[in-house]
Structure formats: C-alpha cells, structure tokens
Amino acid sequence: MRIPELTDLAVVKFTCRCSSNTVLRSDGPEGLLVNEIGSYSGKRWINLEDGALTTQFEVExxxxxxxxxxxxxxxxxxxxxxxxxxxxxxxxxxGGDATAVKITHSRGSSNFVVHAYSLETAEGGLLVNEIGGYSGVRPLTAPALVQVTADGNWTIAPA
Incomplete structure (x- = not known):
C-alpha cells in the first residue's frame, strides 16, 4: 500500500482483529513493525532517522x-x-525534567524493548531489551519521545 509522501517523524497506529499471523512492514529503516499471532493493537514510530522516509507499507x-x-x-x-x-x-x-526513569514490565513473556530520544538534543537509543518481566532504572533526559514494545503491562516514571 502506497502512502502520501511523509517528510518527518510520524506515528502509525495499527489495529487488526486477526486470527493468524499478523505482519506490518514498512520500506523505511524500521522494516518489520509488527509480527504477532492473532489480534493486535499498538503504535510504532517511523521516519526517526533523517533522510530515511517510509513510502509504503505491506500488511499480511x-x-x-x-x-x-x-x-x-x-x-x-x-x-x-x-x-x-x-x-x-x-x-x-x-514530559517532565527527569534525567533517569524507573521502567517496569510485568505479565509479559515476550521481548520487552524501550527506545527513547530526547526532544531537545535528539540523542538517545535503546534503554531496555529483555525477555519477560523487567524492573530497572535507566538514564533518560526528558522531555523525550519513547517507544515501548511489550506484550505485558509496563510503567515509566521519573527515578
């Protein structure tokens, strides 16, 4: 599916009332955005990197x-x-002015991933990449844009 030209960072919301494998891919650097079995509802960012723009999606x-x-x-x-x-x-x-956050993940058994980028400095990257439950304090300069990938409940709060 081709989309109108995007020129900046964007967010996609994908919802599927599906019964088998559900896949959402972009032609941007993010590539595989969703790969789940059954129903799915969530948000992902695209076009985070300068000069790398998504022009189409593939849905299975x-x-x-x-x-x-x-x-x-x-x-x-x-x-x-x-x-x-x-x-x-x-x-x-x-929002806020935190320099570190406490992050938790519970009732999940799959990959738990958190990326964050400062809205003021555009610096950041991977904060957490764990399987199952997680609790820990990680550096994060707020205000920030945060992407969470999780199959369970999660929290983020200033530490």
Missing part, C-alpha cells in the same frame, strides 16, 4: 485491520507529567 493479515498515520502531536500518547503506563506497543511523549 487474516481479518479486518486499520492503519492510521499521523504526526507525533496527533498520534503519540501524551504523558506530560513524566509518568506513563500501559499494555502493549505504544509511542509516548514523556
């Missing part, structure tokens, strides 16, 4: 699905207090 799904694309302001979950929690994949604008 058995069932009805929707794909919504918008700016960070339109689509990201806002957590202006610097605290966020949820279940599953999400993209969050984390």
């Amino acid at each position: 799904a058995t069932g009805s699905w929707t794909l919504t694309i918008g700016s960070v302001d339109q689509m990201a979950t806002k957590a202006l207090s610097g605290k966020a929690s949820g279940k599953g994949d999400n993209v969050i604008v984390l």
Whole structure:
C-alpha cells in the first residue's frame, strides 16, 4: 500500500482483529513493525532517522485491520507529567525534567524493548531489551519521545 509522501517523524497506529499471523512492514529503516499471532493493537514510530522516509507499507493479515498515520502531536500518547503506563506497543511523549526513569514490565513473556530520544538534543537509543518481566532504572533526559514494545503491562516514571 502506497502512502502520501511523509517528510518527518510520524506515528502509525495499527489495529487488526486477526486470527493468524499478523505482519506490518514498512520500506523505511524500521522494516518489520509488527509480527504477532492473532489480534493486535499498538503504535510504532517511523521516519526517526533523517533522510530515511517510509513510502509504503505491506500488511499480511487474516481479518479486518486499520492503519492510521499521523504526526507525533496527533498520534503519540501524551504523558506530560513524566509518568506513563500501559499494555502493549505504544509511542509516548514523556514530559517532565527527569534525567533517569524507573521502567517496569510485568505479565509479559515476550521481548520487552524501550527506545527513547530526547526532544531537545535528539540523542538517545535503546534503554531496555529483555525477555519477560523487567524492573530497572535507566538514564533518560526528558522531555523525550519513547517507544515501548511489550506484550505485558509496563510503567515509566521519573527515578
């Protein structure tokens, strides 16, 4: 599926009421955005890297699905207090002035991944990459854009 030209960082929300393998790929550097068995609902960022723009998506799904694309302001979950929690994949604008955050993941058995980039310096990267439960304190300069990949419940709060 081709999409209108995107010129900046964006967020995609993908929802699928599916019964088998569900895959969402982009032709951007992010590549594989979703690979789940059964139903899925979550958000992922695209076009984070300068000069690397997504122009199309490929969906493999058995069932009805929707794909919504918008700016960070339109689509990201806002957590202006610097605290966020949820279940599953999400993209969050984390406010506040923290320099470190406590991150937890529970009731999940798959890969738990957290990436963060400072909105002021554009510096950041991988904070967590674990299987199953997790609890730890990681450096993060807020305000930040955070992407969580999780199959369980997660929290992020200033440490």
